[in-house]
Amino acid sequence: MNRYFYYLLAVNMVAHIITSVPMVLFEARKGGAIVSMILSLILGTIMIYWITKIFTCFPGKGYPELLKEYTSKWISFPLLLSTALVWFTAGLITVITYSALLRRFLTPEMPLMGIISMIVLFVSFGILMNSRSVLYTVEIVALLSIPFTIFIFIKMYLDKGMNWDFVREAMMYIGNMPDYPSFSASLYVILGPANLIIFNRVFTDKQKMTWKQLLIIGITGAFALFTSYFIPIGFQGFQHINHLVHPWFLTADSIRMKFGFIERVLFIFALVNLAVSFLSILVHWHVTTELLKNIIWFKKFQWKGYNLTPLVFVVLFWIGSLVIIPYLTEPQLHTYTEYALNFLSPYVLVILFSLLWIKKRARA
Numbered sequence: 001m002n003r004y005f006y007y008l009l010a011v012n013m014v015a016h017i018i019t020s021v022p023m024v025l026f027e028a029r030k031g032g033a034i035v036s037m038i039l040s041l042i043l044g045t046i047m048i049y050w051i052t053k054i055f056t057c058f059p060g061k062g063y064p065e066l067l068k069e070y071t072s073k074w075i076s077f078p079l080l081l082s083t084a085l086v087w088f089t090a091g092l093i094t095v096i097t098y099s100a101l102l103r104r105f106l107t108p109e110m111p112l113m114g115i116i117s118m119i120v121l122f123v124s125f126g127i128l129m130n131s132r133s134v135l136y137t138v139e140i141v142a143l144l145s146i147p148f149t150i151f152i153f154i155k156m157y158l159d160k161g162m163n164w165d166f167v168r169e170a171m172m173y174i175g176n177m178p179d180y181p182s183f184s185a186s187l188y189v190i191l192g193p194a195n196l197i198i199f200n201r202v203f204t205d206k207q208k209m210t211w212k213q214l215l216i217i218g219i220t221g222a223f224a225l226f227t228s229y230f231i232p233i234g235f236q237g238f239q240h241i242n243h244l245v246h247p248w249f250l251t252a253d254s255i256r257m258k259f260g261f262i263e264r265v266l267f268i269f270a271l272v273n274l275a276v277s278f279l280s281i282l283v284h285w286h287v288t289t290e291l292l293k294n295i296i297w298f299k300k301f302q303w304k305g306y307n308l309t310p311l312v313f314v315v316l317f318w319i320g321s322l323v324i325i326p327y328l329t330e331p332q333l334h335t336y337t338e339y340a341l342n343f344l345s346p347y348v349l350v351i352l353f354s355l356l357w358i359k360k361r362a363r364a
Helices: 003-018 021-027 033-056 063-070 073-106 112-127 131-158 164-171 180-189 192-199 211-236 247-252 265-293 309-327 330-363
Strands: none
Touching: 003 021, 003 073, 003 131, 003 180, 003 192, 003 211, 003 247, 003 265, 021 033, 021 180, 021 211, 021 247, 021 330, 033 180, 033 192, 033 211, 033 330, 063 073, 063 192, 063 265, 063 330, 073 112, 073 247, 073 265, 073 309, 073 330, 112 131, 112 265, 112 309, 131 192, 131 211, 131 247, 131 265, 164 211, 180 211, 180 330, 192 265, 192 330, 211 247, 247 265, 265 309
C-alpha cells in the first residue's frame, strides 16, 4: 500500500487520545472495556481490509465518483450528505476538545473564542488545498511529530511512576461481556484509512492489500488501544480514573525529563498533540469539503475565474465552530462525543456495504 495509507492510520491512532475515547473506555473499566477493545480490533481490521481492497479495484476514484457512476442520484445524494456530516462532526469534536485542553493547561488567560479562531484559521487554509497537497502536509507533520510521540510513550512505559499492579487489576475484568459504547470508541481508533473515500483519488496506481498490511494494522492498533487504556490507569490508579477530566494530560504531567532542557513532558506532549490534532481536523474537514463539492456547487459564484463555493463551506465551518463550542461544557462534550462514536460504527458499515454493492454492480 501507498505510504500515505499508513499516515492516515497513524494520525487517527495518535489523535484519539485527546478526545473522549479513553474516557468512554474508563467508564466501562469494570465492565467489558477490554473485550470490547479486542472485538473492535478484529472487526475494525476486517472493515479496513474490505474498504481498502474495494478502493484498490478503482484506482484514482473516490467515494463520490463511484456513487455517481454506479448509483442513482436519490441514493448518492443522501449518502454523500450524511457522510459529510459525520466527517465534519469528527473534526469538530477534535476542535472542541483541544480548545478546552489548551485553555486549561497552556493558555488559561486566553478567551476560548480566540483559541477556537486560531485553530480554525490555520485549518481553513489547509482544507482548500487539493488532496495531494493535504497528504504532503500530513506526511511532513507526521514525520516530525510521531517520533516524539513514540519517545513519550516509551518513557511512560519505563517511568517509575508506572504501577503495573493497576494494569493487572484492570486485566482481571477481561472476562466481562462487551460494552457497545466501548466497542464504538475503540473502533474509531483504527478507522483512519476510511478517509480513502476521498484520498483514493490520489492513489492512481494499482495498490495491494496483503496479510502483511493486515498484520501491521493489527499490531499498531493493538499497541494504540493498549497504550490509550492502560497507561493512564498505570499512573492514575484503577478505582477513580473515570473521575479525571483529562487523564492523558495529567498522566503526561506526571513525568519529568531529568536531563532535558524542558523538564515537564506535558509541554512536549501538548505541542505534539497540537500538531497531530491539526492533521486530524485538516483531514476530516478536507474530506467534508470534497464531499460537499459533489452535491452543492454554485457554477456562477465565481471571482476572477475561481469558483468561491468551497469558501462557503469554510464559512459554515467557522459558524459551526464559533456557535456550538462556547456553549458546550466539558461533561456535555463527553456525552455528545459518546453519542457520535456510537453512531460512527454502524455508519462505517453503511459505507462498506455501499462499496460492496458498487463493486458488484461494476462486475455486472
